Amino acid sequence: MISQIPALQVVIPLIGAPLCIILRRGALPWLVALLVSWVALAMAATLLSQVADGTVISYAIGGWLAPLGIEYRVDVLNALMVLLVAGTSSIVLPFAYKSVAKEIPEDRHYLFYSGFLLMLTGLLGMAITGDAFNVFVFIEISSLSSYAMIAMGRDRRALSAAFTYLVMGTVGATFFLIGVGLIYAVTGTLNMADLAERLPPIHESRTVLAAFAFISVGILLKLALFPLHLWLPNAYTYAPSVVTAFLAATATKVALYLLLRFGYTVFGADFVFNIVPSSEVLLALALAGVVVASTVAIFQNDVKRLLAYSSVAQVGYIVLGISYANVTGLTASIVHIFNHAATKGALFLVMGCIAYAAGACRLESFAGLGKRMPLTMAAFVIGGLSLIGVPLTAGFVSKWYLVLGALEKGWWPVAVVILASSLLAAVYVWRVVEIAYFRDPPTDGPVLSDPPLALLAPTWILTGACVYFGIETSLSVGFSEQAARFLMGGS
Amino acid sequence: MEVHGHFNYWIVVVLMMIGFYALIARGNLIKKIVGLNIFQASVFLLFISFGKVSGGSAPIIAEGIQAYSNPLPHVLILTAIVVGVATTALGLALVVRINEAYGTIEENEIAQMDSET
Numbered sequence: 256m257i258s259q260i261p262a263l264q265v266v267i268p269l270i271g272a273p274l275c276i277i278l279r280r281g282a283l284p285w286l287v288a289l290l291v292s293w294v295a296l297a298m299a300a301t302l303l304s305q306v307a308d309g310t311v312i313s314y315a316i317g318g319w320l321a322p323l324g325i326e327y328r329v330d331v332l333n334a335l336m337v338l339l340v341a342g343t344s345s346i347v348l349p350f351a352y353k354s355v356a357k358e359i360p361e362d363r364h365y366l367f368y369s370g371f372l373l374m375l376t377g378l379l380g381m382a383i384t385g386d387a388f389n390v391f392v393f394i395e396i397s398s399l400s401s402y403a404m405i406a407m408g409r410d411r412r413a414l415s416a417a418f419t420y421l422v423m424g425t426v427g428a429t430f431f432l433i434g435v436g437l438i439y440a441v442t443g444t445l446n447m448a449d450l451a452e453r454l455p456p457i458h459e460s461r462t463v464l465a466a467f468a469f470i471s472v473g474i475l476l477k478l479a480l481f482p483l484h485l486w487l488p489n490a491y492t493y494a495p496s497v498v499t500a501f502l503a504a505t506a507t508k509v510a511l512y513l514l515l516r517f518g519y520t521v522f523g524a525d526f527v528f529n530i531v532p533s534s535e536v537l538l539a540l541a542l543a544g545v546v547v548a549s550t551v552a553i554f555q556n557d558v559k560r561l562l563a564y565s566s567v568a569q570v571g572y573i574v575l576g577i578s579y580a581n582v583t584g585l586t587a588s589i590v591h592i593f594n595h596a597a598t599k600g601a602l603f604l605v606m607g608c609i610a611y612a613a614g615a616c617r618l619e620s621f622a623g624l625g626k627r628m629p630l631t632m633a634a635f636v637i638g639g640l641s642l643i644g645v646p647l648t649a650g651f652v653s654k655w656y657l658v659l660g661a662l663e664k665g666w667w668p669v670a671v672v673i674l675a676s677s678l679l680a681a682v683y684v685w686r687v688v689e690i691a692y693f694r695d696p697p698t699d700g701p702v703l704s705d706p707p708l709a710l711l712a713p714t715w716i717l718t719g720a721c722v723y724f725g726i727e728t729s730l731s732v733g734f735s736e737q738a739a740r741f742l743m744g745g746s
Numbered sequence: 747m748e749v750h751g752h753f754n755y756w757i758v759v760v761l762m763m764i765g766f767y768a769l770i771a772r773g774n775l776i777k778k779i780v781g782l783n784i785f786q787a788s789v790f791l792l793f794i795s796f797g798k799v800s801g802g803s804a805p806i807i808a809e810g811i812q813a814y815s816n817p818l819p820h821v822l823i824l825t826a827i828v829v830g831v832a833t834t835a836l837g838l839a840l841v842v843r844i845n846e847a848y849g850t851i852e853e854n855e856i857a858q859m860d861s862e863t
Contacts (some may be wrong), residue, residue: 391829399832403836414844415844418837419843421833422782432789436789436796440796636828
């Protein structure tokens with residue numbers, strides 16, 4: 256049973272999705288989704304405990320051995336990603352019950368949970384598979400379901416946002432497919448471990464260069480690196496609250512994982528940083544993203560949209576760490592993948608709480624919420640501090656390592672930009688806090704209060720994670736450093 | 747530059763650019779979906795061209811045949827075609843709902859209506 260976990264990790268959510276459609280009545284689909292997600296979390300924890308000492312699990316799907324068959328390959332890095340995805344969905348789903356009941360018509364609930372499980376399947380599959388074409392299939396499973404989920408938003412703009420995402424997402428996935436086709440044409444294999452051995456002798460080949468360009472642009476579209484982020488703000492703003500929280504915490508993060516996997520494992524660090532000037536390109540785009548997206552976030556009047564732009568900026572930080580091409584930078588990136596998932600997950604759940612109580616997340620509707628919804632706004636403040644990178648929060652740990660990595664390279668101007676952009680984050684978080692705490696609530700509107708415990712508990716679990724990982728870093732930094740060394744080729 | 751031998755790849759590039767252009771330049775959402783389809787179809791053709799072995803026969807074991815074409819790209823593309831059909835279906839479904847919600851499927855009109863509200 257234990258040896259089958261890599262396959263079950265993906266198969267169980269996949270079976271759960273049609274089960275939700277069969278058991279369409281009442282709360283049953285939600286229960287199925289919740290159970291499946293918790294089982295997936297337990298399996299992910301087992302996987303991580305198995306690979307924590309540096310072993311690599313290789314699983315041949317259907318008994319067809321690699322490199323001909325599809326191989327699922329689990330090491331520290333993707334065990335962490337699987338844990339992140341399963342963990343987020345396990346925390347978000349309890350929140351979903353009340354939030355979805357409020358935001359989505361009742362006759363579509365079973366479709367919502369079915370789509371949610373497909374999204375989970377796709378993201379878990381992207382993280383766990385060791386086959387380049389299989390990655391494409393899982394990208395499309397997760398993307399197609401997320402387009403449908405975003406379109407379930409209440410505002411009609413959710414539809415045009417979903418359409419834009421569909422067009423850009425499909426172009427990204429197709430670019431990825433072209434790249435995979437090109438490396439298949441020169442190597443004759445699709446298995447990542449096999450590719451890693453066959454690509455180095457032909458690194459100078461024009462086909463490999465073109466393949467790398469297609470694959471990286473495709474993945475960068477998916478992870479919304481500036482200036483390929485145009486689909487993200489509207490999609491996050493108009494999607495149902497639960498979908499936004501889940502996507503913000505996982506979808507771009509799994510795409511970042513793919514960037515690391517293809518960059519370091521498949522093409523190899525030597526190719527990516529010495530033959531192709533990836534470091535310079537990523538550095539320029541990441542810095543531009545951090546500064547521009549943070550600045551744009553300041554001028555948003557919808558708080559969900561503000562946080563969406565902040566997500567673009569935070570993706571910039573993660574890519575920045577990758578561009579250092581050293582262990583400290585890579586550690587910072589992997590740590591920030593987790594810390595930002597916890598932070599943004601918490602903040603978007605706060606938005607869910609506010610949407611539940613007030614119906615919208617416009618900035619003016621925040622007036623007086625500090626008094627009316629004290630527990631919700633307290634979670635926002637802690638999440639906001641983590642976004643800025645204040646000590647004792649998770650965001651500080653990642654920024655610390657980012658600055659450390661920059662100084663190690665001697666790139667002190669980069670360190671200055673990181674610190675300056677934290678001030679921009681402080682400005683946009685402060686705008687919300689100021690209105691919530693220092694402006695009187697409107698006298699004519701309904702009196703708002705904190706949402707029920709079913710919504711507050713998941714929000715506070717993620718908020719707690721922001722603080723926990725800010726104080727107790729041995730777990731997050733320890734594993735990230737191990738994964739970073741593994742990628743860089745050490746032990 | 748050998749043109750004739752790379753005939754398939756020239757078609758791939760031309761189709762890809764036609765599809766990509768339609769996707770970017772057309773404001774009508776249905777036309778965008780059609781562009782996306784052409785774009786994807788060009789990639790299908792690219793994969794299938796990889797699988798052709800010169801002088802190779804169809805990959806069915808038979809007497810007297812030495813060379814077979816590589817069937818794996820065909821199998822991959824069967825999967826990709828399914829994905830493409832699903833994407834098109836979902837895209838068209840979204841266009842129908844956009845038409846119901848906005849009363850138009852022209853991108854600029856939708857953008858204008860969005861900025862007004």
